[in-house]
Amino acid sequence: MSGVMQRLRVSQDAHSYYLVFAALLLSMTLVVDLLFHQGMDNRWFVWVLLFFCLSGALVTFVLGRRVPRWVGTTCVVVFLIAQAYFLGLDDDPASVIASVQQLPVVAFYLGWFVRPRLALALIGLCLVVFSAVMASNPLFATTGAIGTPVAVHGLLGLMFCFAAGMYLWRRQVRLASVDPLTGAYNRQGLLDRLEYQLSRRSLYRTPLSIVAVDFDRFKELNDTRGHAAGDLVLSRTVESWQHGIRAGDAVARLGGDEFVILLPRATAKSAQEIVDRLRLNREHPWSWGIAEAVPGETSAELLARADATLYARKRARRERQSSEDAQ
Known part of the structure; x- marks a missing residue:
């Protein structure tokens, strides 16, 4: 019993x-x-x-x-x-x-x-x-x-x-x-808001862009200065982003040092302008990839395109650095 x-x-x-x-x-x-x-x-x-x-x-x-x-x-x-x-x-x-x-x-x-x-x-x-x-x-x-x-x-x-x-x-x-470390949205919080914004876009035809972000050499930072220092960098950077984005924009942490910035009513061009502004006072270098939503695209497809752009940018930078080192 x-x-x-x-x-x-x-x-x-x-x-x-x-x-x-x-x-x-x-x-x-x-x-x-x-x-x-x-x-x-x-x-x-x-x-x-x-x-x-x-x-x-x-x-x-x-x-x-x-x-x-x-x-x-x-x-x-x-x-x-x-x-x-x-x-x-x-x-x-x-x-x-x-x-x-x-x-x-x-x-x-x-x-x-x-x-x-x-x-x-x-x-x-x-x-x-x-x-x-x-x-x-x-x-x-x-x-x-x-x-x-x-x-x-x-x-x-x-x-x-x-x-x-x-x-x-x-x-x-x-x-x-919400992610407890940084105060940004977590993955589920991002997906909820992204689905909502995609549905609004289909009704009102307003632009929508996302920025996929990945911190450069973040493992090296954790290994040399400790995980507490890495956590502090993440939380400070998110705080800086939240002060720099517009009302209605959102920052989300997908895990580790991977983030997404959701930018409603922003084309790819205006999203790049926002990224340029956010990079002015960055504490630690980070790479980014921008994707503007197209009609009929799902949230998974949009995130995948932003990720692909991000890693293409990082790959191009590594190849350029390798070429410069070779010379």
């Missing part, structure tokens, strides 16, 4: 854990209502919600990280409909207050685990619907049994928890797409 529980715990991620614990928390509030709220007229509905929460928690815990995000979003929508129903009860202050207290749990989920566009649309809909329902409920009137401040505090708590969830989502995305 302990082995099964251990496997189930290992199979979880932040999304499944949040769904499980949120469902259990909401289940406990429903149990409290069933035990102590004697004047409740809608017990059958509470029992349905309790079954929904408990079964959802069990299924989510069994599936773990395999639970699709749309399942959580669907559960949130169902729960928000239920909350709108409870908030509209004008003869049951206890149920209304309980609903107000549960709103932050759902708002936090929307901010953290639902894609921003859908999350913003849902939270905006929630604010409109809940505001309308509360405004029409005499319990939330200035002289009502609950009062207007409770309604305002509930909506403010809703927005605060949504904003906190959005912050965690953005932080999670950043950690997954």
